[in-house]
Amino acid sequence: CTEVNLPLARQRNENEMRAVRRHWNELGHICGDLNRFRPVYSAKDFLDVICVLVNPNLKIDETLWNCGLIKIPLVTKSFIEIKNLYSELRPNIIQYCSDETFNEAKEEENIKLAVQILEKKPNLNAVREYARRGCPTSLRGKLWSSMLEVDLSNWHITYFNYLKQNVIDYDLLVDSLYFKVL
Known part of the structure:
Protein backbone atom coordinates (compact mmCIF):
# COMPACT_ATOMS: atom_id res chain seq x y z
CA CYS A 1 0.00 0.00 0.00
CA THR A 2 2.79 2.40 0.83
CA GLU A 3 4.58 1.49 -2.40
CA VAL A 4 1.70 2.72 -4.59
CA ASN A 5 0.51 5.31 -2.04
CA LEU A 6 -3.02 3.92 -1.79
CA PRO A 7 -5.12 3.20 1.32
CA LEU A 8 -6.42 -0.31 1.97
CA ALA A 9 -9.95 1.08 2.21
CA ARG A 10 -11.52 4.48 1.86
CA GLN A 11 -15.02 5.89 1.88
CA ARG A 12 -16.24 6.97 -1.54
CA ASN A 13 -17.39 10.55 -2.13
CA GLU A 14 -20.97 11.29 -3.27
CA ASN A 15 -20.11 11.41 -6.99
CA GLU A 16 -18.35 8.04 -6.84
CA MET A 17 -21.29 6.54 -4.93
CA ARG A 18 -23.74 7.75 -7.58
CA ALA A 19 -21.51 6.33 -10.33
CA VAL A 20 -21.31 2.93 -8.61
CA ARG A 21 -25.11 2.88 -8.14
CA ARG A 22 -25.65 3.87 -11.78
CA HIS A 23 -23.28 1.18 -13.09
CA TRP A 24 -24.09 -1.53 -10.52
CA ASN A 25 -24.74 -4.25 -13.12
CA GLU A 26 -21.54 -3.42 -15.00
CA LEU A 27 -19.09 -3.25 -12.07
CA GLY A 28 -17.27 -6.40 -13.13
CA HIS A 29 -16.45 -4.85 -16.51
CA ILE A 30 -15.45 -1.35 -15.43
CA CYS A 31 -12.01 -0.79 -13.99
CA GLY A 32 -9.76 2.22 -13.66
CA ASP A 33 -6.06 2.62 -14.31
CA LEU A 34 -4.34 -0.51 -12.98
CA ASN A 35 -0.82 0.27 -14.20
CA ARG A 36 0.33 1.19 -10.69
CA PHE A 37 -0.19 -2.41 -9.56
CA ARG A 38 2.42 -4.91 -10.54
CA PRO A 39 1.50 -8.60 -10.57
CA VAL A 40 3.14 -11.00 -8.16
CA TYR A 41 4.01 -13.25 -11.12
CA SER A 42 4.53 -12.13 -14.65
CA ALA A 43 3.07 -14.13 -17.52
CA LYS A 44 6.52 -15.57 -18.30
CA ASP A 45 7.01 -16.72 -14.68
CA PHE A 46 3.63 -18.41 -14.79
CA LEU A 47 4.50 -20.20 -18.05
CA ASP A 48 7.83 -21.35 -16.59
CA VAL A 49 6.03 -22.86 -13.60
CA ILE A 50 3.53 -24.68 -15.80
CA CYS A 51 6.28 -26.03 -18.06
CA VAL A 52 8.12 -27.79 -15.23
CA LEU A 53 5.03 -29.52 -13.80
CA VAL A 54 5.07 -33.28 -14.31
CA ASN A 55 2.49 -35.83 -13.20
CA PRO A 56 4.44 -38.55 -11.30
CA ASN A 57 1.61 -41.08 -11.69
CA LEU A 58 1.61 -41.02 -15.46
CA LYS A 59 3.22 -43.61 -17.70
CA ILE A 60 5.07 -41.62 -20.30
CA ASP A 61 5.19 -42.51 -23.96
CA GLU A 62 8.71 -41.36 -24.84
CA THR A 63 7.80 -40.60 -28.45
CA LEU A 64 5.20 -38.04 -27.39
CA TRP A 65 7.05 -36.68 -24.36
CA ASN A 66 9.24 -34.29 -26.33
CA CYS A 67 6.27 -32.63 -28.06
CA GLY A 68 5.28 -29.20 -26.76
CA LEU A 69 6.19 -27.28 -23.63
CA ILE A 70 3.54 -28.39 -21.17
CA LYS A 71 3.85 -31.97 -19.95
CA ILE A 72 0.50 -32.35 -18.18
CA PRO A 73 -1.86 -34.61 -20.12
CA LEU A 74 -5.46 -33.51 -20.25
CA VAL A 75 -8.00 -36.29 -20.05
CA THR A 76 -10.74 -35.44 -22.50
CA LYS A 77 -13.79 -37.24 -23.77
CA SER A 78 -13.92 -38.61 -27.27
CA PHE A 79 -16.00 -36.90 -29.92
CA ILE A 80 -18.70 -39.60 -29.65
CA GLU A 81 -18.89 -39.17 -25.85
CA ILE A 82 -19.22 -35.40 -26.18
CA LYS A 83 -21.85 -35.81 -28.89
CA ASN A 84 -23.89 -38.12 -26.63
CA LEU A 85 -23.42 -35.89 -23.58
CA TYR A 86 -24.79 -32.81 -25.36
CA SER A 87 -27.39 -34.58 -27.48
CA GLU A 88 -30.16 -32.17 -26.47
CA LEU A 89 -28.24 -29.33 -28.15
CA ARG A 90 -28.73 -30.86 -31.60
CA PRO A 91 -29.69 -28.34 -34.28
CA ASN A 92 -33.10 -29.97 -34.82
CA ILE A 93 -34.14 -29.20 -31.22
CA ILE A 94 -35.32 -25.60 -30.80
CA GLN A 95 -33.54 -23.59 -28.10
CA TYR A 96 -35.20 -20.55 -26.54
CA CYS A 97 -34.29 -17.36 -28.46
CA SER A 98 -31.53 -19.02 -30.47
CA ASP A 99 -33.59 -19.87 -33.52
CA GLU A 100 -34.56 -17.30 -36.16
CA THR A 101 -38.07 -18.77 -36.32
CA PHE A 102 -38.64 -18.09 -32.62
CA ASN A 103 -41.28 -15.34 -32.70
CA GLU A 104 -43.29 -13.43 -30.09
CA ALA A 105 -46.13 -15.97 -30.05
CA LYS A 106 -43.70 -18.76 -29.23
CA GLU A 107 -42.06 -16.56 -26.61
CA GLU A 108 -45.39 -15.86 -24.89
CA GLU A 109 -46.23 -19.57 -25.00
CA ASN A 110 -42.84 -20.39 -23.50
CA ILE A 111 -43.32 -17.83 -20.70
CA LYS A 112 -46.81 -19.20 -19.92
CA LEU A 113 -45.36 -22.70 -19.67
CA ALA A 114 -42.65 -21.46 -17.30
CA VAL A 115 -45.23 -19.69 -15.12
CA GLN A 116 -47.35 -22.86 -15.02
CA ILE A 117 -44.34 -24.90 -13.92
CA LEU A 118 -43.46 -22.36 -11.22
CA GLU A 119 -47.05 -21.88 -9.94
CA LYS A 120 -47.51 -25.55 -9.21
CA LYS A 121 -45.35 -26.92 -6.44
CA PRO A 122 -42.20 -26.92 -8.58
CA ASN A 123 -41.00 -30.38 -9.46
CA LEU A 124 -37.21 -30.25 -9.68
CA ASN A 125 -37.07 -32.54 -12.71
CA ALA A 126 -39.78 -30.57 -14.55
CA VAL A 127 -37.95 -27.29 -13.97
CA ARG A 128 -34.62 -28.75 -15.10
CA GLU A 129 -36.19 -30.27 -18.21
CA TYR A 130 -37.78 -26.92 -19.05
CA ALA A 131 -34.50 -25.05 -18.48
CA ARG A 132 -32.60 -27.31 -20.88
CA ARG A 133 -34.33 -25.57 -23.78
CA GLY A 134 -33.54 -22.11 -22.42
CA CYS A 135 -35.17 -19.77 -19.91
CA PRO A 136 -36.94 -16.46 -20.48
CA THR A 137 -34.85 -13.67 -19.02
CA SER A 145 -33.99 -20.62 -7.41
CA SER A 146 -36.37 -23.49 -7.98
CA MET A 147 -33.69 -25.71 -9.56
CA LEU A 148 -31.23 -25.02 -6.76
CA GLU A 149 -34.00 -25.29 -4.15
CA VAL A 150 -33.16 -21.87 -2.74
CA ASP A 151 -35.82 -19.97 -0.83
CA LEU A 152 -34.98 -16.30 -0.34
CA SER A 153 -36.50 -14.78 2.77
CA ASN A 154 -36.72 -11.08 3.61
CA TRP A 155 -33.64 -11.53 5.79
CA HIS A 156 -31.59 -12.67 2.76
CA ILE A 157 -32.73 -9.70 0.70
CA THR A 158 -32.03 -7.27 3.55
CA TYR A 159 -28.55 -8.74 4.06
CA PHE A 160 -27.81 -8.53 0.31
CA ASN A 161 -28.88 -4.87 0.28
CA TYR A 162 -26.64 -4.23 3.31
CA LEU A 163 -23.64 -5.77 1.51
CA LYS A 164 -24.49 -3.87 -1.67
CA GLN A 165 -24.59 -0.59 0.26
CA ASN A 166 -21.14 -1.35 1.72
CA VAL A 167 -19.77 -1.86 -1.80
CA ILE A 168 -21.29 1.46 -2.81
CA ASP A 169 -19.93 3.26 0.28
CA TYR A 170 -16.37 1.90 0.40
CA ASP A 171 -13.58 1.51 -2.14
CA LEU A 172 -11.24 -1.36 -1.25
CA LEU A 173 -7.74 -1.84 -2.63
CA VAL A 174 -8.48 -5.57 -2.92
CA ASP A 175 -11.13 -4.84 -5.57
CA SER A 176 -8.47 -3.31 -7.82
CA LEU A 177 -6.24 -6.34 -7.34
CA TYR A 178 -9.07 -8.62 -8.50
CA PHE A 179 -9.40 -6.57 -11.68
CA LYS A 180 -5.64 -6.80 -12.26
CA VAL A 181 -5.66 -10.60 -11.94
CA LEU A 182 -8.65 -11.07 -14.21
Whole structure:
Protein backbone atom coordinates (compact mmCIF):
# COMPACT_ATOMS: atom_id res chain seq x y z
CA CYS A 1 0.00 0.00 0.00
CA THR A 2 2.79 2.40 0.83
CA GLU A 3 4.58 1.49 -2.40
CA VAL A 4 1.70 2.72 -4.59
CA ASN A 5 0.51 5.31 -2.04
CA LEU A 6 -3.02 3.92 -1.79
CA PRO A 7 -5.12 3.20 1.32
CA LEU A 8 -6.42 -0.31 1.97
CA ALA A 9 -9.95 1.08 2.21
CA ARG A 10 -11.52 4.48 1.86
CA GLN A 11 -15.02 5.89 1.88
CA ARG A 12 -16.24 6.97 -1.54
CA ASN A 13 -17.39 10.55 -2.13
CA GLU A 14 -20.97 11.29 -3.27
CA ASN A 15 -20.11 11.41 -6.99
CA GLU A 16 -18.35 8.04 -6.84
CA MET A 17 -21.29 6.54 -4.93
CA ARG A 18 -23.74 7.75 -7.58
CA ALA A 19 -21.51 6.33 -10.33
CA VAL A 20 -21.31 2.93 -8.61
CA ARG A 21 -25.11 2.88 -8.14
CA ARG A 22 -25.65 3.87 -11.78
CA HIS A 23 -23.28 1.18 -13.09
CA TRP A 24 -24.09 -1.53 -10.52
CA ASN A 25 -24.74 -4.25 -13.12
CA GLU A 26 -21.54 -3.42 -15.00
CA LEU A 27 -19.09 -3.25 -12.07
CA GLY A 28 -17.27 -6.40 -13.13
CA HIS A 29 -16.45 -4.85 -16.51
CA ILE A 30 -15.45 -1.35 -15.43
CA CYS A 31 -12.01 -0.79 -13.99
CA GLY A 32 -9.76 2.22 -13.66
CA ASP A 33 -6.06 2.62 -14.31
CA LEU A 34 -4.34 -0.51 -12.98
CA ASN A 35 -0.82 0.27 -14.20
CA ARG A 36 0.33 1.19 -10.69
CA PHE A 37 -0.19 -2.41 -9.56
CA ARG A 38 2.42 -4.91 -10.54
CA PRO A 39 1.50 -8.60 -10.57
CA VAL A 40 3.14 -11.00 -8.16
CA TYR A 41 4.01 -13.25 -11.12
CA SER A 42 4.53 -12.13 -14.65
CA ALA A 43 3.07 -14.13 -17.52
CA LYS A 44 6.52 -15.57 -18.30
CA ASP A 45 7.01 -16.72 -14.68
CA PHE A 46 3.63 -18.41 -14.79
CA LEU A 47 4.50 -20.20 -18.05
CA ASP A 48 7.83 -21.35 -16.59
CA VAL A 49 6.03 -22.86 -13.60
CA ILE A 50 3.53 -24.68 -15.80
CA CYS A 51 6.28 -26.03 -18.06
CA VAL A 52 8.12 -27.79 -15.23
CA LEU A 53 5.03 -29.52 -13.80
CA VAL A 54 5.07 -33.28 -14.31
CA ASN A 55 2.49 -35.83 -13.20
CA PRO A 56 4.44 -38.55 -11.30
CA ASN A 57 1.61 -41.08 -11.69
CA LEU A 58 1.61 -41.02 -15.46
CA LYS A 59 3.22 -43.61 -17.70
CA ILE A 60 5.07 -41.62 -20.30
CA ASP A 61 5.19 -42.51 -23.96
CA GLU A 62 8.71 -41.36 -24.84
CA THR A 63 7.80 -40.60 -28.45
CA LEU A 64 5.20 -38.04 -27.39
CA TRP A 65 7.05 -36.68 -24.36
CA ASN A 66 9.24 -34.29 -26.33
CA CYS A 67 6.27 -32.63 -28.06
CA GLY A 68 5.28 -29.20 -26.76
CA LEU A 69 6.19 -27.28 -23.63
CA ILE A 70 3.54 -28.39 -21.17
CA LYS A 71 3.85 -31.97 -19.95
CA ILE A 72 0.50 -32.35 -18.18
CA PRO A 73 -1.86 -34.61 -20.12
CA LEU A 74 -5.46 -33.51 -20.25
CA VAL A 75 -8.00 -36.29 -20.05
CA THR A 76 -10.74 -35.44 -22.50
CA LYS A 77 -13.79 -37.24 -23.77
CA SER A 78 -13.92 -38.61 -27.27
CA PHE A 79 -16.00 -36.90 -29.92
CA ILE A 80 -18.70 -39.60 -29.65
CA GLU A 81 -18.89 -39.17 -25.85
CA ILE A 82 -19.22 -35.40 -26.18
CA LYS A 83 -21.85 -35.81 -28.89
CA ASN A 84 -23.89 -38.12 -26.63
CA LEU A 85 -23.42 -35.89 -23.58
CA TYR A 86 -24.79 -32.81 -25.36
CA SER A 87 -27.39 -34.58 -27.48
CA GLU A 88 -30.16 -32.17 -26.47
CA LEU A 89 -28.24 -29.33 -28.15
CA ARG A 90 -28.73 -30.86 -31.60
CA PRO A 91 -29.69 -28.34 -34.28
CA ASN A 92 -33.10 -29.97 -34.82
CA ILE A 93 -34.14 -29.20 -31.22
CA ILE A 94 -35.32 -25.60 -30.80
CA GLN A 95 -33.54 -23.59 -28.10
CA TYR A 96 -35.20 -20.55 -26.54
CA CYS A 97 -34.29 -17.36 -28.46
CA SER A 98 -31.53 -19.02 -30.47
CA ASP A 99 -33.59 -19.87 -33.52
CA GLU A 100 -34.56 -17.30 -36.16
CA THR A 101 -38.07 -18.77 -36.32
CA PHE A 102 -38.64 -18.09 -32.62
CA ASN A 103 -41.28 -15.34 -32.70
CA GLU A 104 -43.29 -13.43 -30.09
CA ALA A 105 -46.13 -15.97 -30.05
CA LYS A 106 -43.70 -18.76 -29.23
CA GLU A 107 -42.06 -16.56 -26.61
CA GLU A 108 -45.39 -15.86 -24.89
CA GLU A 109 -46.23 -19.57 -25.00
CA ASN A 110 -42.84 -20.39 -23.50
CA ILE A 111 -43.32 -17.83 -20.70
CA LYS A 112 -46.81 -19.20 -19.92
CA LEU A 113 -45.36 -22.70 -19.67
CA ALA A 114 -42.65 -21.46 -17.30
CA VAL A 115 -45.23 -19.69 -15.12
CA GLN A 116 -47.35 -22.86 -15.02
CA ILE A 117 -44.34 -24.90 -13.92
CA LEU A 118 -43.46 -22.36 -11.22
CA GLU A 119 -47.05 -21.88 -9.94
CA LYS A 120 -47.51 -25.55 -9.21
CA LYS A 121 -45.35 -26.92 -6.44
CA PRO A 122 -42.20 -26.92 -8.58
CA ASN A 123 -41.00 -30.38 -9.46
CA LEU A 124 -37.21 -30.25 -9.68
CA ASN A 125 -37.07 -32.54 -12.71
CA ALA A 126 -39.78 -30.57 -14.55
CA VAL A 127 -37.95 -27.29 -13.97
CA ARG A 128 -34.62 -28.75 -15.10
CA GLU A 129 -36.19 -30.27 -18.21
CA TYR A 130 -37.78 -26.92 -19.05
CA ALA A 131 -34.50 -25.05 -18.48
CA ARG A 132 -32.60 -27.31 -20.88
CA ARG A 133 -34.33 -25.57 -23.78
CA GLY A 134 -33.54 -22.11 -22.42
CA CYS A 135 -35.17 -19.77 -19.91
CA PRO A 136 -36.94 -16.46 -20.48
CA THR A 137 -34.85 -13.67 -19.02
CA SER A 138 -37.71 -12.37 -16.89
CA LEU A 139 -38.12 -15.73 -15.11
CA ARG A 140 -34.51 -16.87 -15.03
CA GLY A 141 -33.98 -16.00 -11.36
CA LYS A 142 -37.11 -17.82 -10.20
CA LEU A 143 -36.28 -20.88 -12.33
CA TRP A 144 -32.72 -21.05 -10.98
CA SER A 145 -33.99 -20.62 -7.41
CA SER A 146 -36.37 -23.49 -7.98
CA MET A 147 -33.69 -25.71 -9.56
CA LEU A 148 -31.23 -25.02 -6.76
CA GLU A 149 -34.00 -25.29 -4.15
CA VAL A 150 -33.16 -21.87 -2.74
CA ASP A 151 -35.82 -19.97 -0.83
CA LEU A 152 -34.98 -16.30 -0.34
CA SER A 153 -36.50 -14.78 2.77
CA ASN A 154 -36.72 -11.08 3.61
CA TRP A 155 -33.64 -11.53 5.79
CA HIS A 156 -31.59 -12.67 2.76
CA ILE A 157 -32.73 -9.70 0.70
CA THR A 158 -32.03 -7.27 3.55
CA TYR A 159 -28.55 -8.74 4.06
CA PHE A 160 -27.81 -8.53 0.31
CA ASN A 161 -28.88 -4.87 0.28
CA TYR A 162 -26.64 -4.23 3.31
CA LEU A 163 -23.64 -5.77 1.51
CA LYS A 164 -24.49 -3.87 -1.67
CA GLN A 165 -24.59 -0.59 0.26
CA ASN A 166 -21.14 -1.35 1.72
CA VAL A 167 -19.77 -1.86 -1.80
CA ILE A 168 -21.29 1.46 -2.81
CA ASP A 169 -19.93 3.26 0.28
CA TYR A 170 -16.37 1.90 0.40
CA ASP A 171 -13.58 1.51 -2.14
CA LEU A 172 -11.24 -1.36 -1.25
CA LEU A 173 -7.74 -1.84 -2.63
CA VAL A 174 -8.48 -5.57 -2.92
CA ASP A 175 -11.13 -4.84 -5.57
CA SER A 176 -8.47 -3.31 -7.82
CA LEU A 177 -6.24 -6.34 -7.34
CA TYR A 178 -9.07 -8.62 -8.50
CA PHE A 179 -9.40 -6.57 -11.68
CA LYS A 180 -5.64 -6.80 -12.26
CA VAL A 181 -5.66 -10.60 -11.94
CA LEU A 182 -8.65 -11.07 -14.21
